[in-house]
Amino acid sequence: MSIKIVATNRKAKFEYFLLERYEAGIALQGSEIKSVRAGQVNLTDSYVQVDGREAWLVNAHIAPYDKASRFNHDPKRPRRLLLHRREILELWNAVRQKGVTIIPVQMYLKDGLAKVEIAIAKGKKLYDKRHDIAKRDEERELAREESRRYRF
Secondary structure, X not given: OOEEEEEEOOOHHHHEEEEEEEEEEEOOOHHHHHHHHOOOEEOOOOEEEXXXXXXXXXXXXXXXXXXXXXHOOOOOOOEEEEOOHHHHHHHHHHHOOOOEEEXXXXXXXXXXXXXXXXXXXXXXXXXXXXXXXXXXXXXXXXHHHHHHHOOO
């Protein structure tokens, strides 16, 4: 089973508490999968919309494929996510809570198929973000000290 990570949403862990993760297939057109395989995907500012029956990946940018000519796709079109009915109901129930949303964390190719890892997320407050920044700076400083200590 080979996995190639195509795109990650780096701001996701900083902006949100990631509560529960799901793996979803994604329904793509022919020119879209070519762009995904080329790594031309941006998940920043994208989210998942659930209507009780289907889940949609909204605002994810998949660049147009150069060689597709007039058969090219719209880069920001909503794309249907392929999930089990039980998973869609779990997502639907989670989203109805206040302050909870669903965001894509990363897109990858698994055995040649495009998959999206999505997560139920709760937005962080400003003080939570400051705490994460301080923790990251402290870890970086400790790593620097460690490398200085063992340098000859």
